Amino acid sequence: MSSSRTLEEVGADAATCTRCRLSAGRTQVVFGVGSPTADLMFVGEGPGYHEDKQGIPFVGAAGQLLTTLLGEIGIARDEVYICNVVKCRPPGNRDPLPDEIDACRPYLLAQVSLIDPRIVVTLGNFATRVILDRPVGISRVRGQRFTWEGRMVIPTFHPAAILHGGGQASSQMAAVREDFATLRAALAELPPTPAPVEQQLGLF
Template sequence: MTGPADTSGPAAPAIKAADSLVALREHIGDCHRCALGDTRTTLVFGVGDPKARLMFIGEAPGRNEDLKGEPFVGAAGHLLDELLAEIGMTRGDVYIANILKCRPPANRDPQPGETQTCTPFLEEQVRLIDPAVIATLGNHATRFILKTDRPIGALRGRLFHRGGRCVVPIYHPAAALYDRSKAEVLSDDFRRLRTVLDRVASGQMPDESGDQPALF
């Protein structure tokens, strides 16, 4: 798949197009392009298969991720691993990144200026990895990728097309840690995600469900 990433955010500083994830990481360097560079412990670039067919996009590093330099390593990460196992996958089969690469203080929401400054790096990761399916985890990732103000609760369970890719909005695993009723919903959505991946692997592009409940 060679279509554009279609994850363009608001006008952002141009970055040098990288020819590999390693080169992109080197380009980002010891980033202080926004104020989060002054408060983070470790920049969290992303992890996983650089040619993954499935890419997860979350919000921002939390405390554990900030300390370890890897996305989704805390309780939400363990749940993500369990959900992947339910559909026969491991985190080594996918790629995981966030909207922001540095932890916002006290895990506050990303601010628009931070998102605008940091997401060109994410766009480059999407272009280089070229996933067939993007699963957006929670409100911030979903709103950025789908360019919408609608909440994740109104979008999960549906399938969208962006730039030749399937986009599947899913609750952030952290939501299920605070609201156990969402755990079953998450399991359902991961099963749907498996269906989407299988259809794409067989050469079928699942229909976009848009505002209709998904039939996949």
């Protein structure tokens, strides 16, 4: 997928995509939402029931929890970009299959390339494995800082895992809060983004 394309053009391509079997059961493609120039990008697993109906990622209970966690570190949801590894809902909310992830990967890589976030937060095993391109387990790597293609990656648990975590929910919630504190610190440590050349030259 050419990096000379705009985010809107890539999204328009995805909207009619039939590259994998997930196209058969979707209501609509859930491409991504948020600031196209975000410093911070979140990558989840795949759309659920509500996301499939509304066409927006993270709108159900897991999305509300993500919004709450962002608010706790002083970030508004519309300041970040949010998307998933696969853009169409797996039937019955099953895990995405390897060939489906491979088919959808070019869209995710195009989103990262075009939005160019300084930090990517991967939510859960699938996003973490796709972005880091290694078979890691989220429990082992959560909260650590990785470098991938010149940007920082911080994995943490998927909010849905906390909501369905049963007896582990409170410990997972504490872990995610710890990871979001790491994220806040990482954002604070980032060097300022250089001003546009025109601004540096005093042209506006």
